[in-house]
Amino acid sequence: MLPCRDDVLTITKRLVTIESIVNTKGEKIIANSLYQMISSLPYFQQNPNFLTLEQTLNDHQERYNVLAFVKGTKGKSNRTVLLMGHIDTVGIDDFNQLKDKACDPEQLMEALQTEQLPPSAKVQLESGDWLFGRGVLDMKSGVASHLYLLKYYSEHPEKLNGNIVLLAECDEEDSSHGILSALKTLNRWKKEHGFHYAAAINADFVSPRFDGDQNRYIYKGTVGKLLPSFFITGAETHVGSAFEGLDPNFIAAELTKQINYNPDLCNDAYGETTVPPVSLKQTDLKPTYTVQTALSAYVYYNFFIHSWSPKDVLDKLKEQAVIAFQNALTTFEDRYRRYSAMSGEPYVQHPWKPRVFTYEEMEQLLVQENGENYVNHMKNFKVRLLKDTELDTRMFAARVVEEAWKWMKDKNPAMILFYSSLYSPRIELTGKTEDELALIKALDESVEEIQPTYPYPIVTRNFFPYISDMSFVALSDDETGINAESSNNPGWGTKLFVDYQDIRDINVPVINIGPYGWDAHKKLERMEMTYSLEIVPNLTNLVIQKLL
The missing domain is CATH 3.30.70.360 (Alpha-Beta Plaits)
Incomplete structure (x- = not known):
C-alpha cells in the first residue's frame, strides 16, 4: 500500500480552496494553479513538453484543461492508462450564510459545529474521518488521487511498463467543453508518442444507492x-x-x-x-x-x-x-x-x-x-x-x-x-475487446486484493449512475443511433456540435474509481477520508500495475 493519505489530503484541500465554479473565471484560475503545481515537479522541468495547459475550443468561456504524461522506463510497452477528472464544481449559493466558508474545509467544519445537522452528518462531522466543503467529493479529492499517482510515477518511472496520462478537465458540470476539446490533444499524443490507450480511469464520486447501503461502488462503463x-x-x-x-x-x-x-x-x-x-x-x-x-x-x-x-x-x-x-x-x-x-x-x-x-x-x-x-x-x-x-x-x-x-x-x-441538449453517450464494458477483458480482469483482481484492508464491501457495478465525462472517451452506439441524435437536434451544427470521430479515435474502455461520500451538489457535501484518500489511490494504482 502506498502511504498516500496525507499527501492526497493536502492536495485536496489546496484544490478545494480555489473556488472553481463552472462558467466562472475560477475555472481558469484552478487550471493555472494546477499547471504550476505539476510544472514544479523535477520530471516536468526536465520534460516540459510532457505537460500542457490548453484552452477549450469553440467555447464562450475562457477556461483550460491541464494534461500531462509520464513515460515508463520499466519496458518498451506503448500501453497507456488515462487518469481523468474534472476541476470545476457547481455553485455555492446553497451554503447561504456559510457561503464564504464553502471552499475552506477547516473553517466550514468549525462553523458547522453550531449548525442544526441531520444525525448522520453530525456523527460524520465529529468522527474526524470526514471532510466537508464544496468540491471535496465532486471531485477534487478524486483529482488529488490522480495527481498523487502522477507525481509518484514521475519520481519512479522505472516502475511503469507503459505510460500514464493525466487529464484534468474543465466544464464537466455544464457542457463538457473540457473533455471534448481534450480529445484533440489525446489523439494528437496518440500519433506523436505512439500511445495505445488501454484504459481510462475516472475518479468521480460515488455514494450510497439507498438508505443503509454500506457498499463502496466501482463502476464499469456509464449511464x-x-x-x-x-x-x-x-x-x-x-x-x-x-x-x-x-x-x-x-x-x-x-x-x-x-x-x-x-x-x-x-x-x-x-x-x-x-x-x-x-x-x-x-x-x-x-x-x-x-x-x-x-x-x-x-x-x-x-x-x-x-x-x-x-x-x-x-x-x-x-x-x-x-x-x-x-x-x-x-x-x-x-x-x-x-x-x-x-x-x-x-x-x-x-x-x-x-x-x-x-x-x-x-x-x-x-x-x-x-x-x-x-x-x-x-x-x-x-x-x-x-x-x-x-x-x-x-x-x-x-x-x-x-x-x-x-x-x-x-x-x-x-x-x-x-x-435539445448534449447527448452523454452510454458506455457498456462487456469484454468484447482484448482491452476491455484486460481492464475487467485487472479491476476484479485489484478489488479482491485490496478488500481485506477495508471494512466495507467494495462492489463493482456496470453503469456509473450520474452524468460524467466518461461518456466521451468511448462509444457503444452505432452510426444509426448517433445519427438519430444529431438529425433530431435543431441546434446541431450551430449551437451544439460533437465530433464523434474524435471519440471513436480514442475509444478507450473506462471505469470509475472515485471518492466516497454524501450530498454532492449540496451544502453538506462531504467525503470519507479513509476510503477516498487511501483506498482510491491504491486501488487505482493496482489497476494500473496489472494493466501495464
Missing part, C-alpha cells in the same frame, strides 16, 4: 443521458370560448402524466435498471399575458439509458406521445359533451387527431414542400438566433422548431419530438 423535448401546438381560442380551441398546455400535462416516472421507460441491462424519465421543464411559449390560450407549449425530460440508443428512445417516446395525445383528445371530448349538456350550447365535432412528428420527419417534409427557400430561411434564422447569448441550447432548439412550424401547411394540433 447515457438524453434530453427528449416536445414542441406542442394547439388551436388558439379566447378563454371565453374555451371549447372552440385546444390548449397545448392541456396536451403537455397529459404527456407529462404519461412519461413521468413511467417504469415502461426504464432501461434494464445486465441486471441494472435506469431511473425512469422525469420532467425538467414544462412551459408554454406565450411571451406576455393575454386572454387567449397559448399557441404552443414546450416540455423536456431527463432520460437515462443503459443499452437503448437515441433512436430507440425516439421510437419509444413517439409511441408514448401518441397515447398521451389520444388521451388528451378523449378527455377533451368527454368534457366538451358534458359541458354542452349542462349549458345547452351545441356540441361541434372537431377534426383533431393525434399527430406526432420527429424533428427529422418535419424537416424532411418542409424541405420537400419548400426546397431551398425553407433551407436558406432556417439557416439565416439560426445565425440571427445565435446572437441572443441568453438562449441556452434547450431554448435555442425550441425557437428553431417554433420557426420551422410556421412553414407547416397543416396547422392542426401536433407534437414535434426532438433532442
Whole structure:
C-alpha cells in the first residue's frame, strides 16, 4: 500500500480552496494553479513538453484543461492508462450564510459545529474521518488521487511498463467543453508518442444507492443521458370560448402524466435498471399575458439509458406521445359533451387527431414542400438566433422548431419530438475487446486484493449512475443511433456540435474509481477520508500495475 493519505489530503484541500465554479473565471484560475503545481515537479522541468495547459475550443468561456504524461522506463510497452477528472464544481449559493466558508474545509467544519445537522452528518462531522466543503467529493479529492499517482510515477518511472496520462478537465458540470476539446490533444499524443490507450480511469464520486447501503461502488462503463423535448401546438381560442380551441398546455400535462416516472421507460441491462424519465421543464411559449390560450407549449425530460440508443428512445417516446395525445383528445371530448349538456350550447365535432412528428420527419417534409427557400430561411434564422447569448441550447432548439412550424401547411394540433441538449453517450464494458477483458480482469483482481484492508464491501457495478465525462472517451452506439441524435437536434451544427470521430479515435474502455461520500451538489457535501484518500489511490494504482 502506498502511504498516500496525507499527501492526497493536502492536495485536496489546496484544490478545494480555489473556488472553481463552472462558467466562472475560477475555472481558469484552478487550471493555472494546477499547471504550476505539476510544472514544479523535477520530471516536468526536465520534460516540459510532457505537460500542457490548453484552452477549450469553440467555447464562450475562457477556461483550460491541464494534461500531462509520464513515460515508463520499466519496458518498451506503448500501453497507456488515462487518469481523468474534472476541476470545476457547481455553485455555492446553497451554503447561504456559510457561503464564504464553502471552499475552506477547516473553517466550514468549525462553523458547522453550531449548525442544526441531520444525525448522520453530525456523527460524520465529529468522527474526524470526514471532510466537508464544496468540491471535496465532486471531485477534487478524486483529482488529488490522480495527481498523487502522477507525481509518484514521475519520481519512479522505472516502475511503469507503459505510460500514464493525466487529464484534468474543465466544464464537466455544464457542457463538457473540457473533455471534448481534450480529445484533440489525446489523439494528437496518440500519433506523436505512439500511445495505445488501454484504459481510462475516472475518479468521480460515488455514494450510497439507498438508505443503509454500506457498499463502496466501482463502476464499469456509464449511464447515457438524453434530453427528449416536445414542441406542442394547439388551436388558439379566447378563454371565453374555451371549447372552440385546444390548449397545448392541456396536451403537455397529459404527456407529462404519461412519461413521468413511467417504469415502461426504464432501461434494464445486465441486471441494472435506469431511473425512469422525469420532467425538467414544462412551459408554454406565450411571451406576455393575454386572454387567449397559448399557441404552443414546450416540455423536456431527463432520460437515462443503459443499452437503448437515441433512436430507440425516439421510437419509444413517439409511441408514448401518441397515447398521451389520444388521451388528451378523449378527455377533451368527454368534457366538451358534458359541458354542452349542462349549458345547452351545441356540441361541434372537431377534426383533431393525434399527430406526432420527429424533428427529422418535419424537416424532411418542409424541405420537400419548400426546397431551398425553407433551407436558406432556417439557416439565416439560426445565425440571427445565435446572437441572443441568453438562449441556452434547450431554448435555442425550441425557437428553431417554433420557426420551422410556421412553414407547416397543416396547422392542426401536433407534437414535434426532438433532442435539445448534449447527448452523454452510454458506455457498456462487456469484454468484447482484448482491452476491455484486460481492464475487467485487472479491476476484479485489484478489488479482491485490496478488500481485506477495508471494512466495507467494495462492489463493482456496470453503469456509473450520474452524468460524467466518461461518456466521451468511448462509444457503444452505432452510426444509426448517433445519427438519430444529431438529425433530431435543431441546434446541431450551430449551437451544439460533437465530433464523434474524435471519440471513436480514442475509444478507450473506462471505469470509475472515485471518492466516497454524501450530498454532492449540496451544502453538506462531504467525503470519507479513509476510503477516498487511501483506498482510491491504491486501488487505482493496482489497476494500473496489472494493466501495464
